[in-house]
Amino acid sequence: xxxxxxxxxxFVDRHVNEGRGERLAFAxxxxxxxxxxxxxxxxxxATALARAGVGRExxxxxxxxxxxxxxxxxxxxxxxxxxxxPVNTLLPHEQIGYILADSRAEAVVISAPLLAAVQPxxxxxxxxxxxxxxxxxxPDQIGFEAFxxxxxxxxxxxxxxxxxxxxxxxxxxxxxAPKGTKHxxxxxxxxxxxxARQVLGIGPDDVTFSAxxxxxxxxxxxxxxxxxxxxxxxxxxxxxPTPAAVLATMQRFQPTLFYGAPTLYAALLAHPGIGxxxxxxxxxxxxxxxxxxxxxxxxxxxxxxxxxxxxxIGSTEMLHIFVSNRPGAVRYGTTGTAVPGYALxxxxxxxxxxxxxxxxxxxxxxxTAAEGYWNQRAKTRRTFQGEWTRTGDTYVREADxxxxxxxxxxxMFKVSGxxxxxxxxxxxxxxxxxxxxxxxxxxPDRDGLIKPKAFVILQDSASHIDPDTLYELLxxxxxxxxxxxxxxxxxxxxxxxxxxxxxxxxxxxLRA
Ligand code: 3SK
Numbered sequence: 001x002x003x004x005x006x007x008x009x010x011f012v013d014r015h016v017n018e019g020r021g022e023r024l025a026f027a028x029x030x031x032x033x034x035x036x037x038x039x040x041x042x043x044x045x046a047t048a049l050a051r052a053g054v055g056r057e058x059x060x061x062x063x064x065x066x067x068x069x070x071x072x073x074x075x076x077x078x079x080x081x082x083x084x085x086p087v088n089t090l091l092p093h094e095q096i097g098y099i100l101a102d103s104r105a106e107a108v109v110i111s112a113p114l115l116a117a118v119q120p121x122x123x124x125x126x127x128x129x130x131x132x133x134x135x136x137x138x139p140d141q142i143g144f145e146a147f148x149x150x151x152x153x154x155x156x157x158x159x160x161x162x163x164x165x166x167x168x169x170x171x172x173x174x175x176x177a178p179k180g181t182k183h184x185x186x187x188x189x190x191x192x193x194x195x196a197r198q199v200l201g202i203g204p205d206d207v208t209f210s211a212x213x214x215x216x217x218x219x220x221x222x223x224x225x226x227x228x229x230x231x232x233x234x235x236x237x238x239x240x241p242t243p244a245a246v247l248a249t250m251q252r253f254q255p256t257l258f259y260g261a262p263t264l265y266a267a268l269l270a271h272p273g274i275g276x277x278x279x280x281x282x283x284x285x286x287x288x289x290x291x292x293x294x295x296x297x298x299x300x301x302x303x304x305x306x307x308x309x310x311x312x313i314g315s316t317e318m319l320h321i322f323v324s325n326r327p328g329a330v331r332y333g334t335t336g337t338a339v340p341g342y343a344l345x346x347x348x349x350x351x352x353x354x355x356x357x358x359x360x361x362x363x364x365x366x367x368t369a370a371e372g373y374w375n376q377r378a379k380t381r382r383t384f385q386g387e388w389t390r391t392g393d394t395y396v397r398e399a400d401x402x403x404x405x406x407x408x409x410x411x412m413f414k415v416s417g418x419x420x421x422x423x424x425x426x427x428x429x430x431x432x433x434x435x436x437x438x439x440x441x442x443x444p445d446r447d448g449l450i451k452p453k454a455f456v457i458l459q460d461s462a463s464h465i466d467p468d469t470l471y472e473l474l475x476x477x478x479x480x481x482x483x484x485x486x487x488x489x490x491x492x493x494x495x496x497x498x499x500x501x502x503x504x505x506x507x508x509x510l511r512a
Contacts, residue, residue: 004157004159004160005159005160005161005162005163005164005185005186006078006079006081006157006158006159006160006166006185007078007160007162007166007185007186007188007189008042008075008078008079008157009157010189010229011075011188011189011225011228011229012035012038012039012042012075012079012228013039013157015035015228015231016035016036016039020035020204020231021034021035021036021039022034022035022036023035023204023231023233024233025037025038025071025227025228025233025234026038026068026071026233026234026235026236027068027233027234027235027236027253028066028067028068028235028236028237028238029237029238030067031067031068032068033068033071033072035231038071038072038075040153040154041072041076041148042071042072042075042076042079043076043079043151043152043153043154043155044076044148044149044150044151044152044153045072045073045076045077045079045080045147045148045151046076046077046079046080046082046151046155046157047080047151047152047155048147048148048150048151049076049077049080049082049107049151050080051150051151052107052129052130053106053129054080054082054106054107054129054130055082056080056081056082056158057081057082057083057165058082058083058104058106058107059082059083059084059085059103059104059105059106059107059168060073060077060082060083060084060085060105060106060107060108060109061084061085061086061087061099061100061103061105061107061108061109062074062084062085062086062087062108062109062215063087063089063096063108063109063110063111063114063118064086064089064109064110064111064114064134064214064215065089065111065113065114065134065213065238065239066213066214066219066223066236066237066238067111067134067135067236067238068236069109069111069134069135069144070086070214070236071214071224071228072144072148073109073132073134073144074086074167074214074224075224077167078157078166078167078185079155079157079158080158081158081160082107083165083166083167083168084167084168085099085103085105085167085168085169085170085180086167086169086214086215086216086220087099087170087215088170088172088213088215088216088501089111089114089213089215090501093117093118093120093121094121095178096118096121097121097124097125098177098178099170099178099180100121100122100125100128101124101125102177102178102180102374102375103168103180103374104127105125105127105128106127106128106129106130107128107129107130107131107132108122108128108130108131108132109132109133109134109144110122110131110132110133110134111133111134111135111238112133112134112135112136112137113135115133115141130142132144132147160185161185162184162185162186162189163184163185163186164184164185165182165183165184165371166183166184166185166187166188167183168180168181168182168183168374169181169183169216169217169220169316171315171316171317171373172316172500172501179373179374179376179379180373180374180375180376181316181317181370181372181373181374182370182371182372182373182374183319183368183370183371184371186367187319187367187368187369187370188225188319189225189229190319190341190366190367190368191221191225191226191319191320191321191368192221192225192226192229192230193341194320194322194339194340194341194342194366194367194368195221195312195314195320195321195322195324195339196221196225196226196229197229198339198340198341199310199312199321199324199326199327199339199340200226200257200285200287200310200327201327202226202227202229202230202232202257203230203232204230204231204232205232205256206227206230206232206233206256206257206284207227207232207233207234207235207253207254207255207256207257207282208222208223208226208227208232208233208234208235208255208256208257208259209234209235209237209249209250209253209255209257209258209259210222210223210234210258210259210260211237211241211246211258211259211260211261211264212241212259212260212261212289212290212501212502212503213501214236215501216316216501216502217314217315217316217319217320218259218289218290218314218320218321218502219259221319221320221321222234222257222259222287223236225320235249235253235255237249241260241264242267243264243267243268243270243271243273243274244271244273246260246264246268246278247268247271247273247274247278247279248279250277250278250279250280250283251279251280253280254280254281254282255280255282255283256280256282256283256284256285257283257284257285257286257287258278258280258283258285258286258287259286259287259288259289260286260287260288261288261289261290261291261502261503262288262290262291262292262293262294262297262503263291263437263499263503264503265286265288265293265297265298265301265309266294266297266430266436266437267436268301269297269300269301269304270436270459270460274304274305275304275305276305276306277305277306277307278305278307283305283307284307285307285308285310285327286301286305286307286308286309286310287309287310287312287321288309288310288311288312289311289312289313289314289321289502290500290502290503290504291502291503291504291505292311292313292335292405292423293309293311293332294333294426294427294430294431295332295333295427295431296427296430296431297309297430298311298330298332298333299332302330302332308325308327308330309330309332310324310325310326310327310330310336311324311325311330311332311334311335311336312324312325312335312336312339313335313391313393313405315364315389315391316370317369317370317383317384317389317391318342318364318366318368318369318370318389319368319369319370320368321339322338322339322342322344322364322366322368323335323336323337323338323339323342323344323362323364323403324336324337324339331400331402333404333427334398334402334403334404334405335395335402335403335404335405336402336403337401337402337403338403339366341366341367342364342365342366343364343365343366344362344363344364344365344397344403345362345363345365345388346358346359346360346361346362346363346395346396346397347360347361347363348360356396356397356398356399357396357397357398357399358396359394359395359396359406359419359421360394360395361390361391361392361393361394361395361409362391362393362394362395362403363385363388363389363390363391364388364389364391365387365388365389366389369384369387369389370384372384392408392409392410393405393406393407393408393409394406394407394408394409394412394421405423406421406423406424407421407422407423407424408507410508411441411507411508413441413442413450413452414442414450415442415450415451415452415485415486416485418485420442420452420485420486422439422440422441422452422507423440424482424486425438425440425452425454425478425482425486425487425488426438426439426440426454427481427482428477428478428481428482428486429454429456429474429477429478429488431477431481432473432474432477433459433461434458434459434461434462434465434470434473434474435456435457435458435459435462435474436456436457436458436459437456437457437497438454438455438456438457439454439455439497439505439507439510440452440453440454440455440488440507441453441455441507441510441511442511443489443490443511445489451488451489451490452486452487452488452489453488453489453490453491453492454474454488454490454491454492455492455493455494455497455510456474456491456492456493456494457493457494457495457496457497458470458493467493471491474488474491475487475488475491497510498510
């Protein structure tokens, strides 16, 4: 049997075998890698791992910035049958320690600038036998290049079933310890076949730039799975995606597809450098996920940039986007409709389907659901119920079939007995020209009754307005836009909002 269900065979070997080896696969600010170069480097990584005694199904944790070394480590591990576990580089080191211990990692690949902060938790790991440093390694350290040099440039990928676990992603969730979410080889191709091919129409001439990092499911699909499925190229930005860094990257590499989160789109709109194509004359789609895109941000973007944002929602558990707007048929303020290959239900607290126009929890069925959480049986059973996966998001299906985000199920609150969606109040706030970002939570008043409280980041243009006048303006604005009882009784101006890696606001921290 020459069929190898190992995703490496399809995503990497296939391009070289079919004559696309010289095509550009990845470029970071300092280096680039063709498909043939990627194949050789992955083979070196895979064989060097085996030589170091890291066996099949063992875990290698990747604490890496987005550089060309990231795909080498990820796909090289897959080739060897070792399970890569990318982690959020912004996590506090105690949480990284938790993930290293929970996954029983035998190897770690870490970017040099991140090493000092993580060193103490590395030393405490009893299963860890190998630490490889990507970037400038010290004299006592194993550098990524030296590690590759110890491997073989040509090796077969281990044969795997498409149903075999390929990699894990730790789901940050809004509360509790992170959960190791186990994904199978076949799901990588599944997200391409559904979203990237049928919604984005991605092709070999597309150049991708994702400001959201590869360690997250969204960035992993954007920067690796999707371009690699078609022999296209991805541009990687190792640093923090500030508006200035993003615009400079857009200008330099002229991508055709740009992926970000709502917060970044809002920040880019506030940057003086924003203009047609956001700097890229070839831009054909912008994509947003991680958090619902406020209608006002989408409209301002289309006006300023001339390219629509396709807002969608995915999850770590489903690996990528399963509800999305479509090119040429964007309805800002909604998440669009089910991506081909996925089915959706909205259910009440008794798991009964609700009617259109009524809110409930969104459930999704599709080919890319995770196999479950590592060593978390109760949480696995609660989330993965037969073919259906619970999202924990509250949604409403509108009369035209579009899905409208209503908030995280655990962020909703009642005012005078009526449900309030924090997202609806936040959208009303950011539609005011003085507000850059907003987060809303339920807060008890003096009588213990719950009322909306807003945390806002203001635009620079608000600095000349007297604060009390501004607060009154904002309250009136929300009353007009969202409904009289939904206006925030308290408004607090902040410099930043607590967020997960993809930009989901952590409202539970604001409630606390
Ligand atoms: O948060 C999202 O919308 C998302 C999108 C794609 C992949 C993963 C996630 C969590």
